[in-house]
Amino acid sequence: MEAIILAAGLGTRLRPLTENFPKPLLKVAGRELLYRHLHLLSEGPIEHFIIVINPQHEAFYREFLAKHPRFSCTLVKNPHPERGNGYSFFLARDHVSGPFVLTMGDHVYEKDFVREALGLNGLVVDREGRFIDPQEATKALCQGGRVVSLGKDLSSYTGFDTGFFILEPGVFSTAEKLLREKQKVNLSEIMEKAQIPCSELSGRFWMDVDTPQDLRRATKLLIKAAVKESGDGFISRHLNRKVSTWCSSFLVDYLSPNAATLLTSFLGLLAASLLYWSPKAAALLYQLSSMLDGIDGEIARASLRESPFGGWLDSVLDRFVDFAFLLGLYLLLNPVSPWQQAVALLAFFGSLMVSYTAERFKGAFGRDIYSEIPLLRKLPGKRDERVFFIMVCVLSGHLWEIFWVLALVTNLRVLLTLILVARKKARG
């Protein structure tokens, strides 16, 4: 299946960024707008791309495609951009052989939008348009499952034009007819006249990028959409993620996910060794490293750089950091009686096993334990909560409480996990 990407516009409102530079090659959240289209569409059924460009930008596109040889692309030049984006669309006609996807090079879609839209038909319409300016946006009026009219100034409309289409080649003959009648033709006119089908997809993040503010906003929203909530505890949801997403939106252009992993792990290990000199400063640094712990995953997902290795490394290094900090606390506390030692060791064990039971579940069932057993999301004992609790205890001088509370909470959580997984299994 092929996809046409319209990229011949001049992006005048993004000057000076687009002074002699094509808008679709500007980056949001660490990746060119065009890269996002190619990457996300080729995770679906799209095997070849037709990119309609402005001839003056050809060199930039050639350079970009040379850097990403895994995408099979044809560049089609539009020597008459003044004839409208309907003309750009028409120029791609000879390169598609069956049903195809049409998207706009200056739009951003999150992963789930593209995945779901690929299963729809005709123009994809968003009823809510949560992330766009409704004044500026193109509206769509659909009746009986067909597009009736498209435009910025419709008084009544069913939703917003997302710029994402799944079309049949028949629509080119409508384009041809219109282009014979007049010089400048907009895409909207073609789609109206062809009465293409329309489908609804609401709630997913998408937007078009017109101004420098839009670029910044798209990055922030992509980072937010990249938060993987399933493993987040109370502290993560209400504190850590606020800090990490704020940082990620600045760092995404400069830091690779694995570099972020190494950096936060280094902070954590530094915190552990600081315990020897200043427990309070150490505890604060430990909590800081925990607040930044989400950055690697957020950057990875937002910039489409997710990797199994990254996830593995992050988990393993988190275990090292947690062990190092607890070890430091154990030596500070120096428990003497056997039962105190046993309780302290149980805190080590339980803290690690909270993660072990969840990760081993993924290995066995191939699914996320928090999706399968949602109750586990609400139980305390996750890493963000443990770190925060440790910080509070260290700051208030309650070292012994750290160990017995952790021993209790984490091991109870692990036992409950055993019961819940067994019960789920018994129910089939």
Added chain:
Amino acid sequence: MEAIILAAGLGTRLRPLTENFPKPLLKVAGRELLYRHLHLLSEGPIEHFIIVINPQHEAFYREFLAKHPRFSCTLVKNPHPERGNGYSFFLARDHVSGPFVLTMGDHVYEKDFVREALGLNGLVVDREGRFIDPQEATKALCQGGRVVSLGKDLSSYTGFDTGFFILEPGVFSTAEKLLREKQKVNLSEIMEKAQIPCSELSGRFWMDVDTPQDLRRATKLLIKAAVKESGDGFISRHLNRKVSTWCSSFLVDYLSPNAATLLTSFLGLLAASLLYWSPKAAALLYQLSSMLDGIDGEIARASLRESPFGGWLDSVLDRFVDFAFLLGLYLLLNPVSPWQQAVALLAFFGSLMVSYTAERFKGAFGRDIYSEIPLLRKLPGKRDERVFFIMVCVLSGHLWEIFWVLALVTNLRVLLTLILVARKKARG
């Protein structure tokens, strides 16, 4: 795709077991011979089974099928078993619509045999016949990829007839012709005359079951084939597996895999608590529980009862047992100096992390770390080796050595795992 299973024989050499009872419903390694066919073939493309039976056994088969409604089966009665298994085969003709599988109800195949054979064509021939009696077996002579002759007394032959065929419906007309000519027709005669193709598949376990000794032998060999070697250390390969497979071959008919998991974990926890009274007895019991630790997996795979839950439970409980035993040793040793305490805690951490890094790898990459990085199989530090080492140290009174050696070996192993996984990732 359909499969025909010939099950009309009387199994006279298995009397008294087959006195008024069909041979294909006898169990090896906890499962009826017939169940094995149905289970393994339906993991492939087979959706419907035609089972040709002796009318006097009908009630047994109806009862069996009622217990396993997930298999779609048609029972075809052969009122004239004296006309040979060629006649049984012919009776199934109206129930197949395209290419089909033909197997013998009294044969046993391991999982990988069936998986690989389903991709072949014609008669599957085993060049080696490692697990059968070559005197008794049916031999096959193939030339130019076709069966030329089949029989027990061939002087020259290419391999052994495994009783597994992938056939085209055309072969039924050859059967019909032969049955018009004479009263009794053997399957071999039909296949010879039809000159069906032949394919080779050697080295996988399969055998036919004729005598009570065969039943016992098939169980033992299935248990052996069920050993999952990839995670086995030196001690497992040379000691533990010998004990566990011997036990499994007796227990497979009586013990469920999860019951075996609970039992060996209970032994391990008992060993840990015994440390308080008699460290040496405790260490021996710990090693015993480690020797029996393979039973659950062996029983599960040999009796086709493998489950993600079983694997998960086994791993999680192993961690509890190991922690409990190390905890007991820590309290016995009662390390006082901070550096001794730190080393001891590192032993706890490293022991758990050996498993964590491997399991987390499975969760991230969906693949077994030992298949992806074979070098890890050779490095010491796996559970079987740790348990054995602990036993030796306890018996010889070297408690402190347990901790510093484990701390060193396991953590080095984990660091090396980090390096090897990162290097593998860098190489793509």
